Amino acid sequence: MSHVTCYKLPVTQQRLHILPAILIVDDSEVECALLKGILHKSFSAYEVLIAHHGREGLELLAQRDVDIVLSDMMMPVMNGWEFCEIIKKDPRTKDVPVLLFSSLEQVQEKAKGFEAGAADYIVKPIESGEVIARIKVHLGLKHYQDQLKDLNRELKEAQDALVQSEKMSAVGTLAAGISHEFNNVLAMMKGYIQLSQQKNKLDDVKPALAVMLDLVERGQFLVRSMLDFSKGGMSENKQKIVLAQIIDKVRVLMEPMFKAQGVQVELQGKSSCELQGYPNQLSQAIINFAKNGIEACEGRTEKKITIEFGKSLFDRVECAYIRVIDTGAGIPESIRKCIFDPFVTTKGVIAGGNRSTAGTGLGLTVSYNIIKKHHGEVKIEKTGSAGTTMLVTIPL
Numbered sequence: 001m002s003h004v005t006c007y008k009l010p011v012t013q014q015r016l017h018i019l020p021a022i023l024i025v026d027d028s029e030v031e032c033a034l035l036k037g038i039l040h041k042s043f044s045a046y047e048v049l050i051a052h053h054g055r056e057g058l059e060l061l062a063q064r065d066v067d068i069v070l071s072d073m074m075m076p077v078m079n080g081w082e083f084c085e086i087i088k089k090d091p092r093t094k095d096v097p098v099l100l101f102s103s104l105e106q107v108q109e110k111a112k113g114f115e116a117g118a119a120d121y122i123v124k125p126i127e128s129g130e131v132i133a134r135i136k137v138h139l140g141l142k143h144y145q146d147q148l149k150d151l152n153r154e155l156k157e158a159q160d161a162l163v164q165s166e167k168m169s170a171v172g173t174l175a176a177g178i179s180h181e182f183n184n185v186l187a188m189m190k191g192y193i194q195l196s197q198q199k200n201k202l203d204d205v206k207p208a209l210a211v212m213l214d215l216v217e218r219g220q221f222l223v224r225s226m227l228d229f230s231k232g233g234m235s236e237n238k239q240k241i242v243l244a245q246i247i248d249k250v251r252v253l254m255e256p257m258f259k260a261q262g263v264q265v266e267l268q269g270k271s272s273c274e275l276q277g278y279p280n281q282l283s284q285a286i287i288n289f290a291k292n293g294i295e296a297c298e299g300r301t302e303k304k305i306t307i308e309f310g311k312s313l314f315d316r317v318e319c320a321y322i323r324v325i326d327t328g329a330g331i332p333e334s335i336r337k338c339i340f341d342p343f344v345t346t347k348g349v350i351a352g353g354n355r356s357t358a359g360t361g362l363g364l365t366v367s368y369n370i371i372k373k374h375h376g377e378v379k380i381e382k383t384g385s386a387g388t389t390m391l392v393t394i395p396l
């Protein structure tokens with residue numbers, strides 16, 4: 001059948017779809033009139049179009065949408081299955097059902113018709129009841145096929161929109177998380193600048209300058225992380241961490257914050273511990289726990305944060321652990337279950353709290369993600385009116 005490929009559906013600017021339509025293709029005027037008469041009653045909502053050979057049929061199909069094609073098998077210019085093959089090859093018409101008609105003696109051509117993509121085959125002389133029934137079946141099938149296509153398209157659009165909104169929300173949470181950490185860096189920097197302002201001699205300021213340099217590097221790290229994330233990576237390499245060093249650094253960085261709030265700090269290294277991880281991020285996580293501890297101590301008579309760390313067995317797995325213990329007011333019952341979710345906060349006016357500085361509710365989300373990145377766990381070990389203990393465990 002390769003010789004038919006020289007025929008193509010003519011290209012037109014815009015195909016019309018005004019009324020549903022049935023296309024009859026037959027070189028016999030009598031047959032066309034007979035078929036048109038049969039269709040008239042049962043398909044009055046359809047426009048019936050007539051073409052006298054395949055080429056004319058293709059021209060009509062190029063101009064407008066058609067719901068079903070009824071074509072004779074034996075015709076001049078091109079026969080029924082050649083005509084059908086062209087229709088089925090064109091993406092614009094491939095879903096239009098084609099019903100082929102032929103006389104009994106041409107029945108051996110049936111296979112060719114089905115091979116070319118015909119939906120059905122009707123033997124002449126036609127019997128009106130059979131023709132109507134078959135057309136109804138194929139129009140019904142086409143209708144469901146169209147509906148399915150529409151549903152698929154809508155589903156695809158909904159899926160794309162969902163993926164897009166997930167992406168946007170991931171980027172939004174990340175941006176908010178990095179802003180949160182950046183804000184922490186600036187708050188610690190501010191504390192050190194205020195401390196330095198109280199000194200008279202440059203030598204007294206030098207230790208603070210070293211910490212401020214460290215804080216600036218942290219700020220640069222955060223900005224770099226954001227840029228790297230937008231390129232699909234993360235900037236910090238996994239490396240050996242000495243837990244005691246990280247925790248001591250956290251104490252130094254947060255010193256002005258502790259002082260400003262009158263919170264006493266105690267570090268309790270129970271055993272030496274080294275692990276593989278991301279030092280900047282791990283210290284960020286601990287800062288967030290300690291900062292929450294400081295904030296929970298507001299208005300309390302005893303204001304103390306203890307950071308306990310070392311290595312030990314948890315569920316029979318050897319882990320590095322960090323406990324951040326505060327003597328604060330405890331975590332409100334209502335948020336204990338969702339405390340690591342983004343934007344959960346009880347701080348500030350918006351959240352209905354009474355603190356003047358609003359919280360973003362991202363500190364624990366950021367920390368949770370960092371600990372997960374270390375394949376570790378974080379949980380509220382204890383909380384109540386005597387204070388809170390947050391426990392981090394990272395398998396060694």
Ligand SMILES: Nc1ncnc2c1ncn2[C@@H]1O[C@H](COP(=O)(O)OP(=O)(O)OP(=O)(O)O)[C@@H](O)[C@H]1O
Binds near residue numbers: 330331361
């Ligand atoms: N140690 C704690 N003691 C009492 N409540 C806590 C403690 N840690 C967390 N919470 C509660 O969990 C909420 C969520 O904490 P998270 O650190 O995620 O956000 P935030 O502290 O409110 O805001 P941000 O960290 O952005 O300043 C807090 O608002 C607070 O109610």
Ligand SMILES: [Mg+2]
Binds near residue numbers: 288291292359362364
């Ligand atoms: Mg917080």
